[in-house]
Amino acid sequence: xxxxxxxxxxxxxxxxxxxxxxxxxxxxxxxxxxxxxxxxxxxxxxxxxxxxxxxxxxxxxxxxxxxxxxxxxxxxxxxxxxxxxxxxxxxxxxxxxxxxxxxxxxxxxxxxxxxxxxxxxxxxxxxxxxxxxxxxxxxxxxxxxxxxxxxxxxxxxxxxxxxxxxxxxxxxxxxxxxxxxxxxxxxxxxxxxxxxxxxxxxxxxxxxxxxxxxxxxxxxxxxxxxxxxxxxxxxxxxxxxxxxxxxxxxxxxxxxxxxxxxxxxxxxxxxxxxxxxxxxxxxxxxxxxxxxxxxxxxxxxxxxxxxxxxxxxxxxxxxxxxxxxxxxxxxxxxxxxxxxxxxxxxxxxxxxxxxxxxxxxxxxxxxxxxxxxxxxxxxxxxxxxxxxxxxxxxxxxxxxxxxxxxxxxxxxxxxxxxxxxxxxxxxxxxxxxxxxxxxxxxxxxxxxxxxxxxxxxxxxxxxxxxxxxxxxxxxxxxxxxxxxxxxxxxxxxxxxxxxxxxxxxxxxxxxxxxxxxxxxxxxxxxxxxxxxxxxxxxxxxxxxxxxxxxxxxxxxxxxxxxxxxxxxxxxxxx
Numbered sequence: 001x002x003x004x005x006x007x008x009x010x011x012x013x014x015x016x017x018x019x020x021x022x023x024x025x026x027x028x029x030x031x032x033x034x035x036x037x038x039x040x041x042x043x044x045x046x047x048x049x050x051x052x053x054x055x056x057x058x059x060x061x062x063x064x065x066x067x068x069x070x071x072x073x074x075x076x077x078x079x080x081x082x083x084x085x086x087x088x089x090x091x092x093x094x095x096x097x098x099x100x101x102x103x104x105x106x107x108x109x110x111x112x113x114x115x116x117x118x119x120x121x122x123x124x125x126x127x128x129x130x131x132x133x134x135x136x137x138x139x140x141x142x143x144x145x146x147x148x149x150x151x152x153x154x155x156x157x158x159x160x161x162x163x164x165x166x167x168x169x170x171x172x173x174x175x176x177x178x179x180x181x182x183x184x185x186x187x188x189x190x191x192x193x194x195x196x197x198x199x200x201x202x203x204x205x206x207x208x209x210x211x212x213x214x215x216x217x218x219x220x221x222x223x224x225x226x227x228x229x230x231x232x233x234x235x236x237x238x239x240x241x242x243x244x245x246x247x248x249x250x251x252x253x254x255x256x257x258x259x260x261x262x263x264x265x266x267x268x269x270x271x272x273x274x275x276x277x278x279x280x281x282x283x284x285x286x287x288x289x290x291x292x293x294x295x296x297x298x299x300x301x302x303x304x305x306x307x308x309x310x311x312x313x314x315x316x317x318x319x320x321x322x323x324x325x326x327x328x329x330x331x332x333x334x335x336x337x338x339x340x341x342x343x344x345x346x347x348x349x350x351x352x353x354x355x356x357x358x359x360x361x362x363x364x365x366x367x368x369x370x371x372x373x374x375x376x377x378x379x380x381x382x383x384x385x386x387x388x389x390x391x392x393x394x395x396x397x398x399x400x401x402x403x404x405x406x407x408x409x410x411x412x413x414x415x416x417x418x419x420x421x422x423x424x425x426x427x428x429x430x431x432x433x434x435x436x437x438x439x440x441x442x443x444x445x446x447x448x449x450x451x452x453x454x455x456x457x458x459x460x461x462x463x464x465x466x467x468x469x470x471x472x473x474x475x476x477x478x479x480x481x482x483x484x485x486x487x488x489x490x491x492x493x494x495x496x497x498x499x500x501x502x503x504x505x506x507x508x509x510x511x512x513x514x515x516x517x518x519x520x521x522x523x524x525x526x527x528x529x530x531x532x533x534x535x536x537x538x539x540x541x542x543x544x545x546x547x548x549x550x551x552x553x554x555x556x557x558x559x560x561x562x563x564x565x566x567x568x569x570x571x572x573x574x
Contacts, residue, residue: 010305011068014342022341029340030348032218033076036334037349038356039224040379042248042364043372044079046155047148048087048323049097050106052248052364055079056357057256058322063350065316067343070309071302072290072327076335076346077313080328081380082144083282085151087323089164089415090274094267105271106323107261112268112275113324114314117283117307126303129284133426137284138388139403140422143410145384148376155373156192158184158244164414181244187234188370191227195378198223214337221334224375228367235366246369251361255354256320277419278324279310286310286327293336330379402429437472439485442502442561449562451502463495465568467561469502476512483516490529497529498568502561504535514547521554530555534564 014022037059045055059078066077088097090109095101120128150169154161158181161172198220206216234240241247283306290301310326317325335345392400402425410418442451443459451467452459461467466489472478490496509517521531532555536544541557544550550557558564 009068010071010302010309011343014073014344018342018344023344025339025341026345027348029335029338029345030352032221032338033331033335033340033345033349034352034356035222035225036331037078037353038360039228039372039375040331041079041353042367043375043379044081044084045323046369046372047081047152047376048079048084048106049091050103050323051251053251053357053361054103054106054322056251056353056361057320058317058325059353060256060350060357061316061320062313062322062325063346063353065312066309066327067346067350068309069305069312070343071305072294072309073299073342074293074297074332074336074340074345075286075290075301075327076331076349077286077310077327078325078331079323080282080285080326081148081376081383082141082285083278083324083326085144085148086274086278086281086415086419090271090278092164094270103321104262105267107259107318107321108263108267109271109275109278110314110322110324111261111263111318112271113279113282114311114316114318116272116276116279117311117314120279120283121304121307121311124304126287126307128280129287129303131426131430132280132284132422133399133402133429134288135388135392135399135403136406136422136426136429137281137288138385139406140281140410140415140418141285142384142386142388143407143418144415145380146411147415148380149384152373152376155246155369156185156188156377157181158188158246158370166411183240183243184245184368184370187231187240187245187368188374191231191371191374192377194227195223195374198226199378199382218334218338221337224378227371227374228364231368231371232363232366235368240368241366248364248367248369248372251364253358253361255357256322258319259321261318274416275324277416278326279314280423281419282324282326283307283310285329289327289329289332293332296336329383398429398432402426431477434472434475435477436481437470437474437478439471439482440469441489442467442469444562444565449560451561451565462565462569463493464497465565466490466493466496466499467502467565468500469504469561471505473506473508474513474517475508475510479513479516482513483520486520487523490524490527498532498555499524499529500532500534500555500558500561500564500568502534503537503540504561506540507537509540509543514544514549518549518552521552525554532556532558532564532568534558534561 041055041059042052045052062077087106087109091102091105095105153173159176159179161169161176163169163172202220202223203216206219207213235245235247287303287306290306294301313325317323388403392403405425406418406422409421440453443454443461445452445457445459454461470482486499524531531553536557
């Protein structure tokens with residue numbers, strides 16, 4: 001019974017051993033995350049084109065839902081930059097931004113995203129994250145970070161601008177430069193400079209005054225809160241809103257009310273594909289963060305449970321009247337560094353956000369949008385990673401091209417095209433690499449029983465024996481490559497009497513590849529050449545035996561490559 005509950009509700013694992021020491025650690029972490037989440041949640045709601053309060057709503061019940069069903073003990077979910085951008089892009093193509101239907105569409109998008117994640121969890125599709133190349137995802141996130149940062153410049157400068165791509169954003173920014181509000185620009189730039197300085201300057205400064213290093217780093221994370229408080233006081237005290245400084249305005253006080261999303265078939269048809277993109281990208285980002293944090297404590301996460309956890313969080317966000325959420329890097333790192341032991345820290349953070357929604361929202365009336373924009377810019381620039389270009393340039397030309405195409409596609413054509421490029425390129429890279437497998441001609445290393453590539457090592461070979469090591473599973477996409485390679489090698493050397501396929505790296509042979517092997521066997525046999533296999537793994541051997549391939553193989557199946565080479569060398573002498 002307990003095991004079933006544990007499998008269904010991962011929270012049962014940490015609830016069973018919860019104690020006062022864990023409570024204190026989680027409470028401190030929850031308080032720290034709360035301070036970070038208030039300005040961040042407001043900022044990401046602004047990025048998504050939604051009312052500020054929806055950011056707070058997306059940081060209450062979704063956190064609790066994930067705490068119950070998620071497998072990571074330290075991952076913190078909520079609004080994140082990339083998902084907020086994808087939300088804005090998806091919704092702006094369906095309904096008019098700022099209209100009454102815009103929020104309704106956001107709620108439906110969150111519900112669809114959660115539903116897709118839950119369906120993936122039911123069918124145990126957590127492995128789909130493996131089909132998205134890390135380099136391609138990094139390229140997409142980098143490009144998205146650039147788009148987000150540029151899109152927020154309009155709030156920093158106090159001008160009007162729009163667009164989902166680099167050309168659109170830059171052209172509208174340049175066209176409206178003559179309308180810069182000097183007060184807004186001064187305020188926004190000062191906050192921007194302060195936040196950038198705080199990331200690297202506050203912790204060393206506090207350390208000089210005797211503050212412990214980890215505590216100093218956590219205090220530095222609270223810099224956005226300081227920026228919010230100071231700028232609110234400035235706007236309120238000097239009435240800067242009367243000088244054109246855009247402010248958040250009235251934020252309704254209170255907790256989110258239960259909302260039943262109003263869905264139409266037309267709206268679902270328009271939003272299901274963006275919801276799928278958000279679900280996959282959000283899941284990949286969340287799992288990567290969760291794995292990183294779990295590894296630091298020698299733990300692990302369950303990919304399928306993550307689907308249920310994130311699905312439940314998005315459904316909770318939808319019924320809260322908010323937008324899609326996922327696990328965030330910055331808030332999760334802060335949660336981890338603050339000493340969070342279990343997901344109870346997220347529950348305490350949710351309670352903190354709820355209290356802020358009840359009692360602090362009137363104080364946020366004079367919060368400048370420029371401050372929130374500066375918070376977004378500083379946060380997203382931390383995920384921009386151009387080093388991936390240098391790394392892939394030196395390591396793999398195909399990976400470099402994939403990253404560049406993803407970045408340029410996202411910047412020039414928008415996030416939707418970027419997502420499609422990323423998925424297609426990830427699949428394309430996999431198919432390309434598996435369709436052209438590495439096959440090495442090998443020989444015997446002197447005084448050993450090891451076989452290595454003849455191009456890399458000084459080895460012993462036999463002109464009558466062709467030894468080929470296949471370094472990939474054989475399936476329909478690469479079987480023809482192997483067939484052509486074998487024939488070309490045989491035609492190059494008319495002395496060859498035996499072809500040995502070393503299968504130590506072959507984990508599977510599908511039916512198409514089996515038919516190709518049978519064809520190779522037949523054609524070689526017609527030429528008086530015998531085909532042999534060596535070091536065939538058990539499951540592959542079982543499949544070959546069931547198919548009857550071994551019965552009409554013109555050669556033998558050897559336990560080791562050394563045994564094959566020794567036996568065939570002796571027979572070639574006679």
